[in-house]
Amino acid sequence: MMRRLAAGLAAAALGATVVATAALPATAATRAATTVTADPDFDGGHTRLQFEADPNPVWRGRPLTLEGKLSVECEEDYINGFVSVLHADHCKKQEAWHRLGWKRVVILFQADGSGKWDYVETVRTGRDGYFRTKVPAYTSGTWKAVFEGARYLDGAEATDWVKVVGRR
Template identity: 25%
Template sequence: MNTSRTAPQLRRILLAALAALALMLPVLLAPAPAQAAATIATRVSGFAAGPATVTKGKAVTYSGQVQRASGKSWVKTGAVSVHVYFDPDGTAPKKYVRTIKTSATGYFKSATASTVSGKWSVTVPARGTYKASSSVTKYVKVVRAKVATRVGSFAAGPATVTKGKAITYSGQVQRASGSSWVKTGAVTVNVYFDPDGTAPKKLVRSLKTGSTGYFKASATSSVSGKWSAHVPAQGNYNGSYSATKYVKVAAAPKPAVTTPINKTTCPSWAPIKGNRSSMIYHMPGQRYYNITNPEACFATETAAVKAGYRKAKV
């Protein structure tokens, strides 16, 4: 069978193809339909991040609600994405932290472990008919965890001291390290004294410990009472108090010999009158005791004899 086509047939086929192509061109050349532009404003209402000061490693919680404009009002959105950002102190720009999804009413709340101080904020990205928006920034200060302290081996003494003599107090400031207590570096220690019958306790002095936390100093004794040491909160350390130590202050012993109170009288604790010109001492009750003008007064006869005096005969 002869399959060749004549020129008129080929012409008709070509014309038919061109006609079909002409019908399709408007469709092929038509522009793609444009997506609807974002037209609805959004905002982040009630954004919060805190607490305002947090211990390093503890959670910083951030929350708020994404709202959309509705006429002159703001109403809740549905579930939308929120990007969380953090701007650490001294660095720029802010850093992306995470993306979270709000609830069906636009609310969100989540947390991140704290590392350094800085500003927290969130951004609502443009999506669908919603425009992008950003929250205000909230500053959170991050502080190091406080370390417990104690005053180990606090001592004050001697237990009984003569008035006017020195009372020595000492101890070591230690810090917690896991389940143990170890030495601190140089820290401030306040020494207090609570005199018998008075309140409250009184600050005696502030001093600096050595590099291993040890301290030792002294004060002149005056009255009996309780001694203690206080480590005030400082740097990364919590404050602490030592145990109290009681020190009794005794009156100084009277001397065996002293001078007269006046020309004719000896003190009551040294009533024996000594006359230097005669080297005779007179006891209270003897005949010439009252008229004797003493040059020396003795507490005991032994003291008078030791000084070279002899007892009056009458």
């Protein structure tokens, strides 16, 4: 409680609207966070969705593993729940992208020769930004993972084509 009060007073003294930064551990940052004011001129953090469907080719009726990673470009300021990253030092030194946890990713499928996308399921990224699910494969086609975006985050999507082999 005292940390939260001290963080709030420090932010007020500096005129800042965001208190928590990536320099704090995630649990401490979440506890120390205060109200975040939205910036109407901010167009969103640039996100990237990596996606893979394995194995390829797959036998008809066998499980297909759909997995990937959702991340946001660290060069841009962004807010993830109560945690904000304002040009974080650790992002610039280690990697240019920061993983986004607890976000929804929609899985779609389009069979070869079909013009429409069919909804399969919605999964959530783990705290590390990774997601994974298994589905049975019945026909060749394209699998798509879609992150529809969130407050302060742009949407992203990725596809992977899979060939299904075996008798019908």
